[in-house]
Amino acid sequence: MSAYRRRPGISENRMGNDLFLVDPASGEIHHLDATAIALWTLLAEPRDEAEIVATFAAAFPDQPVETLQSDLRLALHAMRDGGLIEIA
């Protein structure tokens, strides 16, 4: 399975509990929600979807894995569409 990784050149800007990612190439500023922050943190190293889902499933054992997988897939696609992450 392909791994996701952070796109090079994206810079982080933390303000308290909030995290903004800045893409100098597009000029876009992105504010991350809690799920996206967790994903971004996790993707400090490239990881595939199965690894990501397994990590979240361990952190949220009460959540059905199918729900986690569906939510994470949406979040990954949104971050990829936003140019923040890419397939390694």
Added chain:
Amino acid sequence: MKAVFDSPTGPLRVDAPPATLAATAIQAPAWPRLDSAPASAPLITQQDSGDGTVRFRSTAYAVPDFTFAPGLMAGNGLVGALIGSFTVGDPGLLCLHAGAVEQDGRLTVLLGQNMAGKSTLAVALAAAGLRFWCDDRLPVDRDGLAFALALRPKLRLPLPTAAPAGFRAFVASRTGTPEADMVYLDLEAERCAGWGERLPLGRLLVLDRQDGAEMRLDGIATGEVVKALVPLAFAPHMGPLERLQRLRDLAESCPCQRLAYSDSFRAATFLATGGAA
């Protein structure tokens, strides 16, 4: 027809039909005109879109490709191009899509997306006795001083059903030129800031209007305010890192609060009578 408008960053040349210039004067009656400008001054031109609408171009920046019906809508488009053209003329200037009223010598800035109720709340605050500054566009310089453009406030018609009789009377007696389902208000000089006045920001208020919401005013973190500011800040001449830092500086320069409310008129009374304290 050529015209020259003054601006915070120098003269702006305009080549637009008389009808558009007249429409601009309805929205921005106090915007000073000049007799001449150097050839190096930014030039704004009105162009035919070929479908009965018009668009604007500027030598100062890439104007978004919006089209406007001739008349008042085109005048509104020209005002936008004027603001964009002078904003990019100062490296430290940005323009917030925001309303503002003067409160104790500083500005209470109303932050919200389109349809959030900024204009209604700003006018309701003016009706409650606070000095109107703007309902849509707020240029702010590097020192945190806001510049008054003295644009007339616009209200959408019909007024909200919750509008009390006093507010309806206030609007009715100041109703100026209509534009589709909008109307420009003619506020008395003492009720609104004059072109070129400058004031510091006093607080940033993120508007959170929801049906049935209990009125609350809570302090919020810098990041929350910056999140609200990012889509409201026009500064194409700044790189994204600089823009983000400017917005952070703004958020850290004054108190930041979130106003939860459902009724703009009750919210205006609440704010005007010290609910903000």
